[in-house]
Amino acid sequence: MKLFGLLFFILITACMIFSSCNGFTQKKIEFFYYPQRNIYFDVANSQYFFSLDGGKTWDSLSSRTNGEPATLGNKQILYSDTHAIWNNNQAHLKQYNGHATNIVEEDTVAVNQDEVADRKIKKVKSATTDSNKQPEKKPGFFQRLFGKKH
Numbered sequence: 001m002k003l004f005g006l007l008f009f010i011l012i013t014a015c016m017i018f019s020s021c022n023g024f025t026q027k028k029i030e031f032f033y034y035p036q037r038n039i040y041f042d043v044a045n046s047q048y049f050f051s052l053d054g055g056k057t058w059d060s061l062s063s064r065t066n067g068e069p070a071t072l073g074n075k076q077i078l079y080s081d082t083h084a085i086w087n088n089n090q091a092h093l094k095q096y097n098g099h100a101t102n103i104v105e106e107d108t109v110a111v112n113q114d115e116v117a118d119r120k121i122k123k124v125k126s127a128t129t130d131s132n133k134q135p136e137k138k139p140g141f142f143q144r145l146f147g148k149k150h
Helices: 002-022 085-095 113-119 141-146
Strands: 029-034 039-042 047-050 059-062 076-080
Touching: 029 085, 039 085, 076 085
Parallel strands: none
Antiparallel strands: 029 039, 029 076, 039 047, 047 059
């Protein structure tokens, strides 16, 4: 019976040590990733991370709204050990078929040309006029007032 009590005590002590050590492990940080725009959102800090140079440098923007933005497209939920989730951006671009846009360098064409084309204003053709055709003359004021001369 003493042996059983000793084993039970050791087992309980080991469980307590193990569970207390789990509290020291680093908690994963939750992000939303929007592959269509290559933007990350830190859920806990309400902060967006974006790049304008194809992922070379990153900037942030704090969010003041609680609603999800409709213009960013579908989201993927990612978890990271670090706040610098953009360090894995190349892998995320490949894995989620993302689109990195580079609008900073003049020599570089935007990777996502379809999005740029969607933003162009479509010109509507006006009625075609023949350049040789003379516009119709409207009757002058006096002709309208007094009618045709006979």
